[in-house]
Amino acid sequence: MLPILIKGLTLLAGGRAVLDDFTAEIATRGITAIIGPNGAGKSTLLRALDGLVRPGRGTIAFGPGGRSPAPRRAFVFQKTALIRASVVRNVALAVEAEPISAAERAARVAAALERVGLAARAQDAARRLSGGEQQRVAFARAWARRPDLLLLDEPTASLDPAATEEIERLVVALRDAGTKILLVSHNLGQVARLAEDAVVLASGKVAEHGPVDRILKHPASEAARAYLKGELPWMSFAGVS
Amino acid sequence: MDVLRRSFLTLAAAALLALPAAAQTSITVASTTSTEQSGLFGHLLPAFKVATGIEVKVVALGTGQALDVARRGDADVVFVHDQAAEEKFVADGYGVKRTPVMYNDFVIVGPADDPAKAAGKDTLEALRKIAAAKAPFVSRGDKSGTHAAELRYWQQAGLDLAAIRSDWYREIGQGMGPALNASSAANAYVLTDRATWLAFRNRGQLRILVEGDVRLFNQYGVILVDPKRHPHVKTEAGQRFIDWLISPAGQKTIADYTIGGEQLFFPNAPKG
Amino acid sequence: MSLRVSVAASAIGCAIGIPVGALVAIARFPGRAVVVVVLNALMGLPAVVVGLVVYLALSRSGPLGHLGLLFTPGAMIVAQTVLVTPLVAALTRQIVEDADGELGEQLRAMGLSTLQRARTLVFDVRFSLAVAVLAAFGRAIAEVGAVLVVGGNIAGHTRTMTTAISLETQKGDLPLALALGFVLLAIVIVVNAAAAALRSHAARRYG
Numbered sequence: 265m266l267p268i269l270i271k272g273l274t275l276l277a278g279g280r281a282v283l284d285d286f287t288a289e290i291a292t293r294g295i296t297a298i299i300g301p302n303g304a305g306k307s308t309l310l311r312a313l314d315g316l317v318r319p320g321r322g323t324i325a326f327g328p329g330g331r332s333p334a335p336r337r338a339f340v341f342q343k344t345a346l347i348r349a350s351v352v353r354n355v356a357l358a359v360e361a362e363p364i365s366a367a368e369r370a371a372r373v374a375a376a377l378e379r380v381g382l383a384a385r386a387q388d389a390a391r392r393l394s395g396g397e398q399q400r401v402a403f404a405r406a407w408a409r410r411p412d413l414l415l416l417d418e419p420t421a422s423l424d425p426a427a428t429e430e431i432e433r434l435v436v437a438l439r440d441a442g443t444k445i446l447l448v449s450h451n452l453g454q455v456a457r458l459a460e461d462a463v464v465l466a467s468g469k470v471a472e473h474g475p476v477d478r479i480l481k482h483p484a485s486e487a488a489r490a491y492l493k494g495e496l497p498w499m500s501f502a503g504v505s
Numbered sequence: 506m507d508v509l510r511r512s513f514l515t516l517a518a519a520a521l522l523a524l525p526a527a528a529q530t531s532i533t534v535a536s537t538t539s540t541e542q543s544g545l546f547g548h549l550l551p552a553f554k555v556a557t558g559i560e561v562k563v564v565a566l567g568t569g570q571a572l573d574v575a576r577r578g579d580a581d582v583v584f585v586h587d588q589a590a591e592e593k594f595v596a597d598g599y600g601v602k603r604t605p606v607m608y609n610d611f612v613i614v615g616p617a618d619d620p621a622k623a624a625g626k627d628t629l630e631a632l633r634k635i636a637a638a639k640a641p642f643v644s645r646g647d648k649s650g651t652h653a654a655e656l657r658y659w660q661q662a663g664l665d666l667a668a669i670r671s672d673w674y675r676e677i678g679q680g681m682g683p684a685l686n687a688s689s690a691a692n693a694y695v696l697t698d699r700a701t702w703l704a705f706r707n708r709g710q711l712r713i714l715v716e717g718d719v720r721l722f723n724q725y726g727v728i729l730v731d732p733k734r735h736p737h738v739k740t741e742a743g744q745r746f747i748d749w750l751i752s753p754a755g756q757k758t759i760a761d762y763t764i765g766g767e768q769l770f771f772p773n774a775p776k777g
Numbered sequence: 778m779s780l781r782v783s784v785a786a787s788a789i790g791c792a793i794g795i796p797v798g799a800l801v802a803i804a805r806f807p808g809r810a811v812v813v814v815v816l817n818a819l820m821g822l823p824a825v826v827v828g829l830v831v832y833l834a835l836s837r838s839g840p841l842g843h844l845g846l847l848f849t850p851g852a853m854i855v856a857q858t859v860l861v862t863p864l865v866a867a868l869t870r871q872i873v874e875d876a877d878g879e880l881g882e883q884l885r886a887m888g889l890s891t892l893q894r895a896r897t898l899v900f901d902v903r904f905s906l907a908v909a910v911l912a913a914f915g916r917a918i919a920e921v922g923a924v925l926v927v928g929g930n931i932a933g934h935t936r937t938m939t940t941a942i943s944l945e946t947q948k949g950d951l952p953l954a955l956a957l958g959f960v961l962l963a964i965v966i967v968v969n970a971a972a973a974a975l976r977s978h979a980a981r982r983y984g
Binding site: 311314316338339341344345347348349357358360361362389390391392405409 | 886898900982
């Protein structure tokens with residue numbers, strides 16, 4: 265079904281191009297990190313991939329030659345929106361639109377809660393959970409949707425290290441289950457731990473696209489160098505090209 | 506969803522309960538504020554219900570409005586006090602027949618110190634003095650029977666209201682009770698039926714100044730709305746109400762109604 | 778009498794107003810801005826005007842005359858429903874729109890249709906909506922103009938607390954009118970206190 269072929273994607277917001285002729289081909293499997301400074305268009309790219317925003321110009325296509333139907337997608341945000349109800353009800357929202365029987369829905373929700381370690385808390389009020397637990401609810405939702413493509417928008421940005429580790433384990437588990445993952449993160453350690461390749465985004469354009477190891481150690485573009493310098497000021501990238 | 510669904514069900518059940526219970530025989534009578542606010546109906550209707558089992562729902566309005574409501578077909582019987590308007594109502598084909606039932610009388614009440622020196626037995630002379638003194642006077646101004654009577658008296662007194670009225674003449678466009686409240690507040694003269702006055706509790710400085718003039722008689726009539734015009738009119742029950750009102754039993758019940766020992770309405774239906 | 782009519786009118790008003798308000802809040806369609814303005818304006822609909830229009834409609838000479846509803850509690854429920862439905866719809870729209878700003882995108886990301894999102898958001902803000910319901914009930918029970926015109930203030934049949942107060946005032950029995958007023962006030966206070974208790978319970982339970 266995948267890869268993802270993005271061609272000439274352009275998106276204006278408030279008279280400014282958030283994405284500007286963005287073109288990339290993203291691999292079929294594994295985790296692809298999307299990094300770059302704030303305002304580079306990372307979140308907008310994820311939203312466009314999920315169909316939440318409509319690009320002004322350009323195309324997003326899936327599969328070899330771009331002829332596959334859109335993959336099943338799930339989205340995890342930095343801060344998860346929870347309704348005033350139990351954990352299980354919140355997770356059930358993720359499969360409400362699925363064309364499956366009520367019994368199957370319930371089974372998927374239960375399995376997802378089990379998977380993220382919240383089965384015992386299913387009846388608790390979701391908004392009363394800790395930040396880390398709330399993100400686990402988000403992953404339970406993602407899990408229940410059985411996505412081919414999972415979009416992660418800084419999923420651990422507001423979590424402590426222990427909770428972050430917990431979430432990273434879930435990301436890896438989803439990848440191992442065959443889900444293609446796009447990860448937006450400013451945590452370069454996390455990017456190095458999880459992702460195989462990385463897209464460096466600057467001013468709505470692809471500055472660089474390649475293996476994570478190489479980009480982090482030997483950034484080729486000026487934009488990547490500037491960004492990495494900002495995030496990792498103690499490292500030196502001088503003289504690399 | 507449970508909480509929401511449960512509360513909706515409860516509300517829906519309450520809504521059903523609120524619908525009127527299965528209809529027993531009942532008729533709607535459009536009548537005047539004076540009969541309602543004097544408490545006459547509270548005395549009369551239970552007796553009628555005991556005698557016939559028919560429930561009477563009274564909509565109390567000014568005579569003019571009551572006739573309008575009946576003209577639209579929204580009442581079965583009208584029970585009002587403006588002979589000219591009632592006769593026109595029948596002549597126009599809205600009512601079957603007008604039957605006189607009873608009378609009470611109007612009085613002019615005003616401030617106890619009577620600044621216009623209007624007290625006496627002569628209605629027309631009193632109005633002339635009030636106008637001359639430009640003493641505050643409250644008018645119903647609502648097309649009611651009392652309003653019609655008041656306008657008739659001004660005319661008979663030879664006064665052209667349109668020409669002489671100014672600040673002292675206050676039209677309030679409401680029922681008898683509000684008119685009395687307004688007079689009480691402003692210490693003004695006002696024409697009222699005796700029944701409402703006797704039942705009225707907020708008199709302030711007011712007292713009766715003019716009474717006993719034969720002109721002040723106030724005749725009530727009752728009319729069945731013509732089923733030829735409005736087929737849904739409950740002819741039989743409506744006619745039974747009228748028949749009972751003018752029967753010896755009904756007439757006696759009217760005569761029996763008193764406030765503070767004073768009889769308010771005087772039955773005068775034509776005998777059999 | 779007052780309670781039954783106002784509860785029924787509020788119930789019907791909510792059954793119509795909440796779905797309408799929620800859909801206007803999240804659906805995007807041409808003319809939506811106009812609908813919002815009209816809803817907000819209808820919130821302030823004068824009761825007497827509603828009474829008059831409902832009277833003319835339900836009168837035997839009016840389009841719905843054959844129902845024979847005029848001067849019955851049914852007519853009063855109709856009038857009060859007309860009065861409170863826009864109020865509920867307008868308040869619901871505001872509350873749901875705020876919630877949509879917070880949750881809407883993520884609900885769309887989960888593939889929920891407009892209808893499913895409306896239902897979910899209404900459920901989410903159910904305790905805030907209690908305020909809208911209460912406002913509706915408050916307007917209904919304190920209202921005198923419309924029920925007086927269409928109900929006729931018939932003793933023991935269509936007389937409500939407010940029309941009784943109005944009548945007693947006209948009869949000059951001000952102490953009795955005032956006493957009835959206090960009873961009405963007490964009802965409104967009790968209902969409001971119950972709603973406040975519900976909300977604080979909800980805040981503790983669900984955050």
